[in-house]
Amino acid sequence: MIEASLRARGPYSLRLSIRLGSDATRIAANGRLRAVYEIDGRLEIAEVGQGADGTLLVRAPSQEVVERVRFALGIDDDHSDFLARFSRDPFLGLTVRRFKGLRPLRCATxxxxxxxxxxxxxxxxxxxxxxxxxxxxxxxxxxxxxxxxxxxxxxxxxxxxxxxxxxxxxxxxxxxxxxxxxxxxxxxxxxxxxxxxxxxxxxxxxxxxxxxxxxxxxxGRYERGLVGDLGLVKLLARLRGRRVEGWETAELLEPYGEWAGLASVYMLAGLKQGTLGVPERLAA
Structure with a gap:
């Protein structure tokens, strides 16, 4: 059994990132993740927690599983540029500042x-x-x-x-x-x-x-936004005071360029937590 200590590039919160992350392949609970991976035809289970200093503690049967965990958590994909560019964004800024350690949890395949x-x-x-x-x-x-x-x-x-x-x-x-x-x-x-x-x-x-x-x-790419997501449709309809079509949500994401996918994740988090602003360009 391997016990590895990993550090994320840039801000990272395991608790935030694995919230609602449970599925048939993994269990996310109490700020910890337990997940199974198939390695050369055999199944191996990894357990992950995060220390007070931000270190991620991974317990797994093999180094290959540790590498799978690295990818699933996205800890090598630093989003500091996203945080710096949009922390004062009128619409998304408060959400970015409050949830700066959030990164989307990835599927094993x-x-x-x-x-x-x-x-x-x-x-x-x-x-x-x-x-x-x-x-x-x-x-x-x-x-x-x-x-x-x-x-x-x-x-x-x-x-x-x-x-x-x-x-x-x-x-x-x-x-x-x-x-x-x-x-x-x-x-x-x-x-x-x-x-x-x-x-x-x-x-x-x-x-x-x-x-x-x-x-x-x-x-594990951040460029493509969730155009047409039902949550974003509801958000845009609320902002515009009318029914909107899925394709119109592209306007929500357009200002975030190559970070549109990650912006989608933050928008949905902000929608749930009530931390989004109302930019004038979307209020019409």
């Missing part, structure tokens, strides 16, 4: 992030997570109650009808099976964000929001 995106289309987050859990638990092996993250091979052996029976809508089930049979999703981590996004949107069921989810939680 790109395939799981794609499943999450397809499950989450046009339904509540709670219902989407229920469907995702059910599918992962039915599809992958487990260790001590935690299931391995799916890979393309996992869903390539399923039929769309089998996934529909588990709760994933027909066209989305077909899209997942088709992509897993025709594309090595895990290799997208080696592609540029633009190239990966371009490949994904060739599939008719993959739109801007789904690409944003895969980029943030599967590839």
């Amino acid at each position: 790109v395939t799981q992030a794609l499943l999450r995106a397809l499950c989450g289309q046009l339904i509540t987050a709670r219902r989407a997570r229920e469907i995702e859990r059910r599918i992962v638990r039915a599809a992958t092996p487990s260790l001590d109650g935690l299931h391995a993250a799916p890979t393309p091979a996992t869903f390539a052996r399923f039929s769309p009808a089998e996934l529909r029976a588990l709760g994933l809508g027909g066209p989305r089930a077909s899209a997942l099976v088709r992509l897993c049979r025709t594309l090595d999703l895990e290799r997208l981590r080696g592609e540029s964000t633009e190239a990966a996004a371009a490949r994904l949107v060739r599939e008719s069921r993959i739109g801007p929001w789904s690409v944003g989810v895969v980029c943030l939680e599967g590839l």
